[in-house]
Amino acid sequence: MSTDSVIMLRRNFKHTLRNPVTVFNAVLLPVVIMLMFVYMLGNAFNVGIKYIDYATPGMILLAVAYGLGATATEVNSDMTTGIINRFRVMDVSRGAVMTGHVVVTMLRGLIATAAIIGVAFGLGYSTHASFGDWAGVIGIIVAACLAASWLTVAMGLSAKTPQSAAMATVPVIMLPFFSSAIVPAAKMGQGLRQFAEYQPFTPIIESLRGLLAGAPSAGYVIAALAWCAGIGIAGYAWAVATFRKRA
Amino acid sequence: MSNSAIAASGLRKAYGDKIVLDGIDLDVRAGTVFSLLGPNGAGKTTTVNVLTTLVKADGGTARVAGHDVSTETKAVRAAIGVTGQFAAVDELLTGRENLQLMADLKRVGAREGKRVITELLERFDLAESAHKLVSTYSGGMRRKLDLAMTLVGNPRIIFLDEPTTGLDPRSRRTMWDIVRGLVAGGVTVFLTTQYLEEADQLADYIAVLDRGRLVAQGTPSDLKHQVPGSHVQIRFTSVRELDAAARLLAGATRDDENLTLRVPGDGGVTSLRALLGQLDEHSIDAEELSVHTPDLDDVFLALTGHANTGHANTGHANTEEIAQ
Numbered sequence: 001m002s003t004d005s006v007i008m009l010r011r012n013f014k015h016t017l018r019n020p021v022t023v024f025n026a027v028l029l030p031v032v033i034m035l036m037f038v039y040m041l042g043n044a045f046n047v048g049i050k051y052i053d054y055a056t057p058g059m060i061l062l063a064v065a066y067g068l069g070a071t072a073t074e075v076n077s078d079m080t081t082g083i084i085n086r087f088r089v090m091d092v093s094r095g096a097v098m099t100g101h102v103v104v105t106m107l108r109g110l111i112a113t114a115a116i117i118g119v120a121f122g123l124g125y126s127t128h129a130s131f132g133d134w135a136g137v138i139g140i141i142v143a144a145c146l147a148a149s150w151l152t153v154a155m156g157l158s159a160k161t162p163q164s165a166a167m168a169t170v171p172v173i174m175l176p177f178f179s180s181a182i183v184p185a186a187k188m189g190q191g192l193r194q195f196a197e198y199q200p201f202t203p204i205i206e207s208l209r210g211l212l213a214g215a216p217s218a219g220y221v222i223a224a225l226a227w228c229a230g231i232g233i234a235g236y237a238w239a240v241a242t243f244r245k246r247a
Numbered sequence: 248m249s250n251s252a253i254a255a256s257g258l259r260k261a262y263g264d265k266i267v268l269d270g271i272d273l274d275v276r277a278g279t280v281f282s283l284l285g286p287n288g289a290g291k292t293t294t295v296n297v298l299t300t301l302v303k304a305d306g307g308t309a310r311v312a313g314h315d316v317s318t319e320t321k322a323v324r325a326a327i328g329v330t331g332q333f334a335a336v337d338e339l340l341t342g343r344e345n346l347q348l349m350a351d352l353k354r355v356g357a358r359e360g361k362r363v364i365t366e367l368l369e370r371f372d373l374a375e376s377a378h379k380l381v382s383t384y385s386g387g388m389r390r391k392l393d394l395a396m397t398l399v400g401n402p403r404i405i406f407l408d409e410p411t412t413g414l415d416p417r418s419r420r421t422m423w424d425i426v427r428g429l430v431a432g433g434v435t436v437f438l439t440t441q442y443l444e445e446a447d448q449l450a451d452y453i454a455v456l457d458r459g460r461l462v463a464q465g466t467p468s469d470l471k472h473q474v475p476g477s478h479v480q481i482r483f484t485s486v487r488e489l490d491a492a493a494r495l496l497a498g499a500t501r502d503d504e505n506l507t508l509r510v511p512g513d514g515g516v517t518s519l520r521a522l523l524g525q526l527d528e529h530s531i532d533a534e535e536l537s538v539h540t541p542d543l544d545d546v547f548l549a550l551t552g553h554a555n556t557g558h559a560n561t562g563h564a565n566t567e568e569i570a571q
Contacts, residue, residue, distance in 0.1 A: 007351045015339045018380070082335035086396070089299055089329045090352050091321060 004092050008100030015074060016104060026067030027112045031119050034059045037182060038123055045183055053127075056120040057208035058181025061201055063112035064145055065176055068152040068169045071105040075156025076165035079246060094243050098153055105149040106142070113141055128214030136211045136221065143228035144204055148172065150235030157242040176201050180209075200227040252277040252404050252435035253298060257307035260293055267293045269459035270307070275452070277403075280426065280436045282450035284443065284547075289456045291439035292332060295408045298437070299329045312404055328402035332409045334389035335396075338382040342373050342392050345381060346399060353400035367395040371425070387418030394425065404435045411445060423448055443547060457551045470546045479510045479522060482535040492531050496522075506534075 016022050034055065042051030078084050078097065087097060129137065152169055159165035178192065179185070179201035185193050196202055203223035210217040253275035260268040267290045275281040283291050296302035298309055300320040309316045312326035337345050346367060350360035368374045371391040376384065381392065390410060397405060407426070411419040426449055430436055440446055446453050447467050454464040463470060483489045483506045492508050493501045499510045512518050519538070526533055 003354075004352065007348065011337065011340070011348060014344070018339045081338075082331050082333040083337060085301055085331055086329070086335040087352075088301060089324055089327065090349075091324045092352055 002093065002096055004096035005099045005103075008092070008096045009103050012074065012100045012104040013107075016070070016108060019070070022067070022070040022108075025070060026108045027063075027115050030059060030063040030066050030112055030116055033062060034116060034119060035123075047184060047187075050124075050126075052120060052123045052125045053213075054209075055182065056117070056125050057205050057212055058176060058179065059116050059120065060113050060141060060208060061144065061179075061181060061205055062176045063116045064109045064141065064148055065173045067105060067108040067112055068148055068172055069166045070108075071101055071149065071152045072156035072159065072165040072169045073162045075101050075153050076159050076162045079157060080161065094240075098239060098243065101153050101156075102146070102149040105152060106145045109145040109148070110141070113145075127212045129212050130214060133211040133214055133216060136216060137208055140204060140207055140211070140221070140224055140228070143225060143232070147228040147230075147232035147235060150232050150239055152235070154235045154238035154242060157239055157246060175199060176205070179205055181205050200231065203227060250276055251310075252279075253281070253309070253311050253437060255298065255307065255309035258294070258297055258304045258309060259306035260290075260297060260302065260304050267459050268297070268304070271456075271459075271461055273309075273454060273461075275435060275437060277435050278430065278433050279451040280430055280438060280449050282446040282453045283437070283439045283456055284441070284446045284453055285439075285456035286441055288458075290459045291441075291456055292408055294456070295329070295331075295406050295437070295439060299327060299406055300324055326402060327404045327406060328397035328400070329406045330390075330394050330397045330408065330410060332412065334386075334393040336381050336384075336389055336392050339380065341378050341380055342384070342388075343368065343377040345392060345396055349396045349399035355400060363399060367398060370428075371395045372421075387414055387421070390414060390418070390422065391425070394422075398429075403433075404437070405429065407436060407438045409439055409441065411440070411442065419445075455547065455550055462550045463546070471541050473546060473549065477512065477538065477540040479512050479519065480507055480537045480539055481510065481526075481533045482507045484532060484534045488531050488533075491529060492526065492533075495525060495529055495531070 037055055037059075038052050042055065045051055045054075047054040075098075078101075084097070151172070155168040156165045159168055176182075179196050179199055181201065185196035185202060188196055203220050204227060207217065207220035207224040210220055251274055253273060255271055255273040258268050258271040258273075259266075271290075271294060273281075273283075273294075283294060285291050293302065297304045298311055298316060300316050300323050303317060311323045314322040314326070316323050337348065340348065343364060346364040347360065350364060355363060365374075368377050371394070373388065373392060373395065376388060381389065384392065394407070394410065410426075411422050414422065423445070426436055426438065436449075438446075438449060450467060452465070453467055453470060455462050455470070463473065465473075481492065483492060486503065486506065489501060489503070489506050489508060493499060496508065496510050499508045501508050510522065512522070519536075523533075523536075
């Protein structure tokens with residue numbers, strides 16, 4: 001990374017630390033939702049296995065998604081408050097401005113994921129994953145984080161106001177609920193079931209579920225990585241194009 | 248090396264059908280304050296954006312610090328500092344951290360950076376708030392910090408786009424003092440403003456921009472000479488008295504709506520006394536009398552054919568009201 005990127009990253013990192021709501025939304029809220037599902041609702045769901053064992057992979061993705069709103073807002077504020085013009089006149093590369101946001105979003109996502117996994121173990125989660133499986137899990141989480149971060153940066157760049165930027169990420173944040181994260185897609189009603197089966201979060205979650213159970217499914221892993229690559233590349237292209245147009 | 252810090256010729260810019268800049272020629276001498284004066288929407292910010300490499304002009308050329316703004320953007324950017332219309336400060340950083348960010352991006356060394364930052368904080372009277380988040384700063388403090396950030400790295404040409412819009416009179420005066428200090432240090436300042444008084448106070452040279460065209464250029468006193476001289480304005484209580492006075496005072500122009508009469512004259516004590524004597528002699532009651540020496544408001548009105556809408560709170564420093 002260039003020096004500019006490091007400077008920008010440091011700036012974005014300070015922003016996260018100074019905005020407790022961001023940390024809460026990104027790290028604590030997924031944990032709260034997990035506790036809610038596992039303790040309040042979990043016993044009512046019949047998913048065939050212990051609910052915490054079923055829910056954890058989905059909760060990991062939820063943790064990735066929840067931090068995105070803050071990124072979209074931040075990126076948009078940079079564009080709308082005029083600070084971007086200052087950076088441009090100072091010849092700060094557009095790459096540095098965006099990389100700073102992407103890296104911080106990823107770090108936040110990864111910290112949130114680590115917190116979720118930690119809490120899951122505390123709640124009695126058991127896994128049969130080997131060392132190799134864990135490496136695969138981490139790889140898929142990083143890929144998902146990266147893809148979601150670029151998509152979010154693009155959303156933040158194209159929104160008119162910080163508020164609408166945050167709104168734009170709501171579908172992404174809601175998407176895990178309409179996947180196999182909480183209950184298997186097969187148990188859902190007509191229409192929703194097909195949606196859940198074919199939306200990107202389901203293969204990503206299923207690939208994690210397989211790896212964590214020690215029985216990875218090559219099909220899901222390939223589908224997950226393909227989705228991540230597709231979303232990541234599309235998000236990157238969208239972000240770069242919007243940045244060029246707006247700034 | 249030419250003495251011109253900024254030189255532009257025939258700058259044109261349109262957004263869709265709307266022509267924003269319609270052939271702008273400028274020449275700003277190094278070490279002076281140049282003020283681009285004009286109402287909202289005249290094209291001031293667009294001019295600044297073109298000269299600071301943020302926007303490409305559709306036509307014309309511009310050189311800043313001797314470099315072409317469209318082909319040598321890097322060299323131009325290295326020479327200039329820009330403070331935009333909206334304070335471009337980072338709200339979630341402290342004042343000191345904002346300055347540090349600039350020092351880092353400009354690759355000012357750690358020790359030198361610390362020295363520069365401390366000096367700027369003191370110079371702009373921000374030392375006490377240096378460790379507070381900018382989100383707690385007042386409007387005036389933000390503007391000051393914004394300008395301080397622009398000065399990190401010691402640019403020789405500074406663009407200030409409406410630096411005092413929205414500031415209270417006291418902060419405005421502080422900003423003026425800062426600008427004067429910069430020029431005293433040899434910096435060239437390109438200032439846009441919609442306040443005539445501000446241009447009058449600060450600028451060595453003024454260009455009046457209206458609807459994308461420069462309608463006049465010159466020193467403040469040059470411009471003032473372009474409009475009719477001083478006059479005395481007398482207000483009456485009735486049309487009858489206005490009629491009588493208009494018959495009496497040759498060369499006066501009347502305004503029936505406001506019941507006023509505009510009498511050319513220098514407004515000196517002798518001529519005023521004579522004027523009042525004349526009115527007394529004919530028992531014409533004047534309600535109010537004011538002496539008006541031409542200011543840039545008049546210039547603006549005379550040049551553009553419409554009043555500047557942005558001067559509402561600059562006051563009429565040159566108008567002495569004498570109530571009767």
